[in-house]
Amino acid sequence: MTLGKNAGGLYWMFRYLERAENTARLLEAGWYIALTHANNGTNEWESILTTAGMNEAYLEKHESFEAASAINFLLRDKSNSSSVMSAIEAARSNARMVRTALSGEVWEAVNECWMELKAALARPVTERNLHETLMMVRNRTSVVRGALHGTMLRNDIYAFSRLGTFLERADNTARILDVKYYVLLPSASFVGSSIDNVQWEVILRSVSAERSYHWLNGGDLTPQGIAEFLILDKRMPRSLAFCCTKISQYLGLLEEEYGQRQESQIQAERICARVSSASVEAIFDEGLHEFLAEFLADAARLSGLIETDFKFYG
């Protein structure tokens, strides 16, 4: 048993860390496409910002989708509450609040992550040092994760940390798919064109899954294959099915610790069942967008239930 405030702080700390990492991945994918000029004139930055849910905020400050302004908006803009730096700030602030629930190593890792990125992002990031900066985000957040795995008790505190990670990740993967769902639709007339291939590649890259996908599918890139991989494949650590399984598992751990089954667990199992009973054909028949929209709404509801079930707020 821990303080409700601590449970909430841990949950949000790990949501924010995951968010920072996801934004960095997304940025890396977008940059790659922009560099290879493979997008045939369509503006990749607009699509990246939409996926990150920052399009409107971006347009309030900028008139067009330039690489430099998009990169800095995504990475370090203080007015953008979802920028990498804002997310890291929020994660570290939550970590300070729940300092007593964290092992010394986890706290130090998140504090160092914050210190290093704060220094690296103090000035505008140029294309020349973008790669290095993005690597730093991935490395630093990985150290936090490593410290969590290596030093934390597997109790309720750990469960809340992991719940934050997987809810954020599921939300992120679903959002990426939803923004790009139209390029996965089989009805599109340009199936097989180079534009498609590039768009599919972006999807895979933004969840760091291009290698594993090709490894499993022998280079056979199809919309169904990608959707199946990112929604249903339980081996893929960023797929919806994988995240759902983990969420259920950690809510189960909480049930065991607390001896009480709660609303959030019922909701999580419902989502889990829906995902694992689906086939990719059925999803496409019913509508990919509809499927994803419902998933996102379900996940948001679940997050709310977790907050109330475990008394995050007074």
Add this chain to the structure above:
Amino acid sequence: MGHTDTQFDEMLAGLDQARPPYEGYYNWFCGEDLKGLRRKSAEAEAFFRRIGITFNVYGQEEADERLIPFDIVPRIIAAREWAKLERGIEQRVRAINAFLHDIYHRQEILRAGRIPEHLIAGNDAFLPQMIGVNPPGGVYTHIVGVDLVRTGEDEFFVLEDNARTPSGVSYMLENRETMVQMFPELFTKLKVRPVSAYPQLLRRSLSDSAPQNSPNDKPVVAVLTPGIHNSAYFEHAFLADRMGAELVEAHDLRVENGRVAMRTTRGYKPIDVLYRRVDDDYLDPLTFNPESVLGVPGIMDVYRAGNITLANAPGTGIADDKALYSYMPDIIEFYTGEKAILPNVPTWRCSEPDALAYVLEHLSELVVKEVHGSGGYGMLVGPVASKKEIAAFEKKLRAKPANYIAQPTLSLSTVPILTKAGLAPRHVDLRPFVLVSPNRIDMTPGGLTRVALKKGSLVVNSSQGGGTKDTWVLGD
């Protein structure tokens, strides 16, 4: 301050000649090269940043977390010196607790005429709400910090008592941890008494002070912090963490079934001991400042009913109030029947005709302070004041003598710090930390040494450019 010729240096008795407690260290130091040591200093800073030993500065958004500068040259106290300090502090702490009990009950000391009544009745630090209240276990001030200064081989003085919420103990612990990491060889060579047991002692001391009628199997201890923006938040989190106690804020607490309870993931759970780092005035909006959002409405009712221990008790500030300081030797004698082992800084109360006469004759040598003043206002520093200033002050003093006290200008001891040019003497003070529970008093050997980093400065406060040092008490 121009005392350099007479001041007592704790490390060096003469050119290249260390005082006995420093011999081992000084030999080691002379074999080290300056560049290497300077590098260690930089390493120490990086270490403090990484583990987040920072304090917050209000109203400065960008740089709102700062480090207190740390000097890598330790302050060393011999076993014999410490033994005397320990006895003196223990005596003082006993007297303070006895005084607090008395002043909130029968007020024998006032009846006996040892302290003028108006010093209590008209004092903001005296809380009438505490009259007749019996803290669980009978302890008022569980955690005390006694500020000491030194002027010579055997001359220690108590500068002030901190009976409310003494801070800085986390620096004592982290300074040591840093030193052990950086200079392990020193700790194998020299017998330095450890300080690391403090958090466990604090935990035990607080648990032993818990109410007897607790519904919990074993005492539940929590630390109450104003929150992550408080300047001492690091210390609050640090102590809770090391004690294995919960760190709570006001919005985590409420009064339920006559107990103070914290909101956990499974509902509200009663707390037995609250180590509160929130000032009296903010503790309970129903009893004290109604505007407070840092406190728990109704907590004082629970306290009066004996259902929670507050450490320290509300109202302990009356014992470390400036107006009472000069009475501490009398207070100690009144409650312990012994003379004070550790002297106060000699203080003349200008309300007394003999004292006033002396002060008027020696204005150019003394520091004269307003009893209720703070922050160095309304004060005369004789040795550096002009004739005109002294004359003007004399008028004020004659008009309202009871408003003033006078003290000699002390020549504080120095301990060297490491500068670019090598060792350089700087003034220091010392705050040992004492834990009081119903059955025992625990002292951690050493404490926090604060050092004025500017040459000649006597100001050791971290808010004004002071730093800290690791403090070593040597074993026998």
